[in-house]
Amino acid sequence: MNWRNFQLGPAALVAAAFIGPGTVVTASLAGANFGYALLWALAFSVIATLILQEMAARLGVVTRQGLGEAIREQIQRPALRWAAMALVISAVVIGNSVYQGGNLSGASLGVEALIGSSASWLPLILGVLAAVLLWSGNYRLLERVLIGLVMLMSVAFIASFLLVQPDWTAFFRGLFIPSIPTGSLLTVIALIGTTVVPYNLFLHAASSAQKWRGAEDLPRARGDLVVSIPLGGLISIAIVSTAAAAFFGQAVQLEGAADLSASLRPVAGEGATWLMGIGLFAAGLSSSLTAPLASAYALSGILGYGGQLKSWPFRLTWLAIIGIGTLIASAGIRPVEVIMFAQVANGLLLPIMALFLLWACNQQRLGEHRNSLPQNVAAVAVVVVAIGLGLRSVGAALQWW
Template identity: 65%
Template sequence: MKQKARFTMGPAALVAAAFIGPGTVVTASLAGANFGYALLWALVFSVVATMILQEMAARLGVVTQQGLGENIRAGISRPWLRRLVVLLIFAAVIIGNSVYQGGNISGARLGLADLLPIDGQYIPVVLGALAAVVLWQGSYKVIEKVLIGLVLLMSVAFLATFLLTQPDWGALFSGLLIPSVPSGGILMVVALIGTTVVPYNLFLHSSSCAQKWQSANDLGAARKDIYISVPLGGLISMAIVGTAASAFFGKAITIQGAADLGQALQPLFGDSATTFMALGLFAAGLSSSLTAPLASAYALSGVLGYSNNLKDKKFRATWFTILLVGVVIASLGLKPIEVIIFAQVANGLLLPFMALFLVWVCNQPRLAQHRNSLLQNILGGLVCAVAIGLGARSIASAMGWL
C-alpha cells in the first residue's frame, strides 16, 4: 500500500529564499512603479516555469541521491565538453554569485539600517559574519530552518506592506490574468522572468533534496514542498509589484531602487509601511546571502567531484570565498561593472544549457519509472525555449545591443 506523503516545508523554501533577493525587490518595484499591475502575468508564468524545472531537479536529486552537478559529471563523457561545462558553471555560478553577493548584503544592509540605529559602515561585516555562522554549522536542518523563517518573515513583511497601500483589486486581477505588454515593457517582462527562473537554484534544489529525502517514496513530499513554497515566493514578488503600483504608478513620484521605495512609502502610508518594507528587504538580502554561497558550493563540488558534505573543507572554502567577496563589495561600495557584464554573459549561456540538460537527464534510464512523461517533456521544452530567449536577451543586454 502506498504511503501518503507527509508535507514538510523544506528544500523548495530554499529556492524561494534564493530568488527573492534584493535584485528581485528592485526589479519588481520598478515594474510596478513604471507599468502598474500590467506585468503581473509575467510573474504567474515565472512561477509555473520555476515549478516545472524545480520538480525535475527535485526528482533528479531524490531518485539518484545526487545533485545536478554530480549528474552533469556522470552524464558527459567527453573530457573537452566536460571542461567547457565546468568553465561555464564556474563563470556564471561561482564568479557571478561572488559579485551578486555584494548586492545581497547591500540589500540586507539597507533594510537593517532603516530598522536599527547602526553605523552602516559595519553592517556588511556583521551580516557576513551572521551568514558564516549559519553555514559553518554544517547542518542542513539548521540552514533549512533559518531560511524557512526568513521566507515567512518576507511573506508577512511584503504582504503587509502591500495591503497597507490599498491596491486596486480590479486592475490587479486584470494584470494577473490578461497578458499585455505596455510600450517599453518587453525588457521588464524578461527581467521579471529572469529574477525567478534562476539556474543556480537547480543545483541548490537537487542537492538539498538528496540530503533531505532518501528514496523515491518521498517524491510526493518533495512535490508538495514545491507546490507550496515556490508559489509563496511568487506571491511575495507579486506583492512587491502591487505595492509599487499602488503607491507610485501614474503619480509624480519616481523611484530607482528598493531603498527609494521604502523611504517614499513613509509620507504616503506612515511608519508601518516603511518598517515592513525594511524588514522584507533585510530578510530578502540575508536569505540570498545564505543561498548564493551554498548553491555555488553544491555546483562546484558536483562538477569537480569533491564532497558536498557541508563540513568538507573544500565545500566550506567555496562558500566562504563567495561570502567574503560579497562583504568586501558591500563594504567598499564597489561596482565591478566589467565582472558583472562577464557574469551576465556566462549566466545567459548557462541558463538554457542547464534547462536543456535537466530535461535530457530526466529522460535517462537510471531514473526508471520516474523519467519524464510526454507532458513533462513538452512543458520542459517550452520552458527551455523561454530560457534560450532569456539567455539571448541577457547576452545582448550585457554587450550593449539592447
C-alpha cells in the same frame, strides 16, 4: 499527496534564493513604471520555475545526486565536460561572488530602514552571520533559518501590499491578461530572469538529495515544491503591486529598494516603512546564505568533491564568496564589468542546464520516474523561453560592452 506528512524543505530554499534585493528592486521598478500590467510575467515565471525545479528535485531525490555530480557523471566527452565546468564556474561561482555584495548591501539597507540611520559596518556583521550559519554544517539548521526568513518576507511584503490598498480590478487584469506596454519588454525579461535562475537548479537538486531518502519521498518533495515556489511568486507579486498602488502614475522616481521603503511613509504610514525594511533585510540575508550555498554545491559536485557541508572544499568555496561579497558591500564597489560578465554566463548557462535537465530526466536510470510526455512538452516550452532569455541577456551585455 498526503498533506499530513507535508513539510517545507529544499523548495523553500529556492524561494529564499530568488527573492533577493535584486528581485525587490526589479519588482519595485516594474510596479512603479508599469502598474499592475506585468503581473502576468511573474505568474508565468512561477509556472516555469515549478517545471524546472520539479525536474531538479526529482533528479536529486531519485539518483541521490546533485546536478553538479550528474553533469560530471553523465557528460562523458572531455571537451563538453570542461565547457560545462567553465560555464558553471563563470555563472554560478564568479557571478554569485559579485551578487553577494548586492545581497549583503540589500540586507544592510533593510536594517538601516529599521534603525533610521546608516552604518558602514553592517555588511561585515551580516557577512559574519552568514558565515557562522554556514560553518555549522547543519543542513537542518540552515533549512529552518531560511524557511523562517521566507515566512518573514511573506508577512512583511504581503502586509505592505494590503496597507497600500491596491486596485483589485487592475490587479487581476494584470495577473491574468498578458500585455507588454511600450518600453516594458526589458522589464518583462528581468522579472522572469530574477525568478528562473540557473543556480537554483544546483541548489534544489543537491539539497533534495540531502533532505529526502529516495524515490518514496517524491510526494513530499513535490508537496514542498507546490507550496514554496508559488509562495515565493506571491512575494514578488506583492512587491510589484505595492509599488504599483503607491507610485504608478505619481511623480515619484524609484531607483532602488531603499527608495521604496522611504517613499512608502507618506503613502501608507510608518508601519509600511517598517514592514518593507524587514522584508528587505530578510530578502538580503536569505540570498546571502543561498548564493554561497548553491555555489559550493555546484563547484563541489562538478569537480567531484561531493556535497558534504563540513568538507573543506565546500567550506572554502562559500567562504570565498562571502568574503568577496563583504568586501564589495563594505567598500561600496559597483563592479559593473564583472556583473555583465556574470550575466552573459548566466544567459548561456540557463538554457544549457535546462536542456541537460530535460535529457537527464529522460534517462533509464530514473526508471518509472522518467519524464512523461506532458512533462516533456512543458519542459521543452520552458527551454525555448530559457533560450530566448539567454540570448537577450547575452545581447544586452554585449551591447553594453
